[in-house]
Amino acid sequence: MSIRDSEAKVSKSPHKNNLNQSDELITIDLFSGSGAVTAALKEAGFQVAVALDNDATACKTYRLNHQEVDLRETDICAVSVKDLPRIPNISLLVVCAPCQPFSLQNQKRNKDPRSKLVLQSVKFITEFSPNLVFFENVPGLASSPEFRKLKRLLSPIGYKLTRVRLFDAADFGVPQRRKRCVVMASKSKSAIKLFNSFTPPGIKATVFDAIGKLPVLKSGEQDSQDALHKARQHKPIVLERLQHIPKDGGSRSSLPEHLQLDCHKRMGETQTYSDVYGRMKWNDVAPTLTTGCTDVTKGRFVHPDQNRAITLREAALLQGFPLKYKFSGNSSSIARQIGNAVPLGLVTQLAPLMKNMISLAKGDIS
Numbered sequence: 001m002s003i004r005d006s007e008a009k010v011s012k013s014p015h016k017n018n019l020n021q022s023d024e025l026i027t028i029d030l031f032s033g034s035g036a037v038t039a040a041l042k043e044a045g046f047q048v049a050v051a052l053d054n055d056a057t058a059c060k061t062y063r064l065n066h067q068e069v070d071l072r073e074t075d076i077c078a079v080s081v082k083d084l085p086r087i088p089n090i091s092l093l094v095v096c097a098p099c100q101p102f103s104l105q106n107q108k109r110n111k112d113p114r115s116k117l118v119l120q121s122v123k124f125i126t127e128f129s130p131n132l133v134f135f136e137n138v139p140g141l142a143s144s145p146e147f148r149k150l151k152r153l154l155s156p157i158g159y160k161l162t163r164v165r166l167f168d169a170a171d172f173g174v175p176q177r178r179k180r181c182v183v184m185a186s187k188s189k190s191a192i193k194l195f196n197s198f199t200p201p202g203i204k205a206t207v208f209d210a211i212g213k214l215p216v217l218k219s220g221e222q223d224s225q226d227a228l229h230k231a232r233q234h235k236p237i238v239l240e241r242l243q244h245i246p247k248d249g250g251s252r253s254s255l256p257e258h259l260q261l262d263c264h265k266r267m268g269e270t271q272t273y274s275d276v277y278g279r280m281k282w283n284d285v286a287p288t289l290t291t292g293c294t295d296v297t298k299g300r301f302v303h304p305d306q307n308r309a310i311t312l313r314e315a316a317l318l319q320g321f322p323l324k325y326k327f328s329g330n331s332s333s334i335a336r337q338i339g340n341a342v343p344l345g346l347v348t349q350l351a352p353l354m355k356n357m358i359s360l361a362k363g364d365i366s
C-alpha cells in the first residue's frame with residue numbers, strides 16, 4: 001500500500017479527534033503494531049491520542065480494538081510531524097522500534113537499515129516535548145551506534161536518558177521469559193533518578209496460570225467458541241515425535257534415534273535450537289514467544305501435555321492480551337503480531353512508575 005493510500009485510509013478512520021485538552025496522560029504510541037502497549041496503557045488510565053505503524057494487518061487489528069485512536073498507517077520516515085494534530089500537552093511518547101536490527105541472533109544486524117528507525121523518534125520529541133519518552137527494545141539496542149546517536153541528538157533539546165535497564169518480563173507477572181531493554185528520556189533529573197532506582201516488582205505467573213484452563217484440543221481441532229484456539233494439523237511424523245517428548249518440559253533429546261532429524265543429530269544438545277520440539281512446563285514461565293510461536297520446529301512451543309503446538313489463543317494469553325482482544329489476518333500474520341508485541345504486563349507494571357516520572361517532569365510533585 002502506498003503512503004498516499006494509507007493516508008487516505010487514515011482520513012476515513014472513525015477516530016474521534018476530539019481530545020479534551022485538559023485530559024492528562026495523553027500519549028503518542030510510535031510503532032504501535034497490533035496495539036499491545038496501547039491496550040496496557042489504556043488499562044492503566046493513559047489516553048492514547050495518536051498511534052503509528054506501517055504494517056497493514058497489524059493496523060487492522062489495532063483499529064478493531066482502539067477505534068478512538070487516530071492511527072496513522074504509514075512509514076514513520078515519511079511522516080511530517082507538522083501534519084499531525086496539534087496536541088499541546090503530551091505526557092508520554094512510546095517508542096517500540098523494530099528489534100530485529102539489534103538482536104544478537106541476527107547475523108546481518110550491522111547492515112539492517114531498520115536500525116535507524118529508532119532515531120525517527122527525535123522529530124516527535126522535538127515537536128511535542130513529551131514529559132516522558134519510553135523506549136523498549138532488545139538488550140542489543142544499548143550497545144548499538146544508533147543508541148549513542150540518540151543520546152547525542154537528545155542532549156541539545158534538553159533530554160537526558162536514564163540508565164539502560166535490562167528487565168525480564170517474567171519478573172513483572174508475565175508468564176514468559178523475555179529479556180528486554182527499557183530506557184526512558186526526560187528533562188527532569190528527579191524523574192531520571194526515580195527510574196534508575198526502580199526495582200522490578202518480582203510478581204510471578206506460570207504457563208498454567210495463563211492457559212491451564214483452556215479446552216483440550218487434538219492436532220487439527222478447533223474450539224467451537226474461539227476461532228483463535230485452533231490446533232495446527234501436524235503431519236503423522238511430527239505427531240509421532242510429539243508423543244515421545246516427555247510431558248511438562250520434555251525435550252527432543254528424548255526422541256528415539258529413528259525419529260531424530262539428521263540436522264538435529266549434527267547440532268547435538270549443546271547447540272542452539274535445542275529448544276526445538278520442546279514442551280513448555282506448567283509450573284514455569286514460557287520461553288520468549290517469537291513470530292514462529294505456534295510452530296514446534298521454531299522453539300519450545302509444544303503444549304505442556306497435549307501433542308500439538310500451542311494455539312494462537314494460548315500465545316496471545318502468554319503475551320498478556322486479554323481474551324476479548326480481536327485479531328485480524330491469517331494465522332501466520334497473527335503469530336507475527338503476537339510475537340512482535342510488548343508483553344502487556346510489563347507495561348502495566350511500569351505504568352505507576354511512568355505516572356510518577358511524568359508528575360515529576362510536570363513539577364506536580366518534587
Ligand SMILES: C[S@@+](CC[C@H](N)C(=O)[O-])C[C@H]1O[C@@H](n2cnc3c(N)ncnc32)[C@H](O)[C@@H]1O
Pocket residue numbers: 030031032033034035036037038052053054055058074075076077096097098099117340341342
Ligand atoms: C516491536 S513491534 C511493535 C510492537 C507494538 N508496540 C506492540 O505494542 O505490540 C515494531 C513495529 O514497528 C513497525 N514498523 C517497522 N518499520 C516501520 C516503519 N518504517 N514505519 C512505521 N512502523 C514500522 C512494525 O510494523 C511493527 O509493528
